[in-house]
Amino acid sequence: MKISLDVDKCCGAGQCVLAAPDVFDQRDEDGIVVLLDENPPAEQLGQVREAAAVCPAAVIEVQE
Template sequence: MQISIDLDKCCGAGQCVLAAPEVFDQRDEDGIVLLLDSDPPTEEHANVRQAAAVCPAAAIAVQR
């Protein structure tokens, strides 16, 4: 799984953190997404895909 984040698009909504808290977090100062695990285990893949799907800014892209 390859995860890419466009920080310029991120609006800090936090939907990714709710969907995949083991993989995403937010910066304290502005709420912008942080990628905690660039190579998440297989059991997190569905959560990562869900996080990308619910991102209101479409800032998360998932491949493979």
């Protein structure tokens, strides 16, 4: 699995962090998403898919 982000579209809602806290975080100054692990382990795939699904700005792309 590989994750990519379009941070220019991020609105800072933080839903990704709630869904997959080991993979995503937010910048303190503006809440924009930060990718902690570009290639997380397979057991986190469900959480990463959930994060992509709940992102209101659709900035998360998951390649399997």
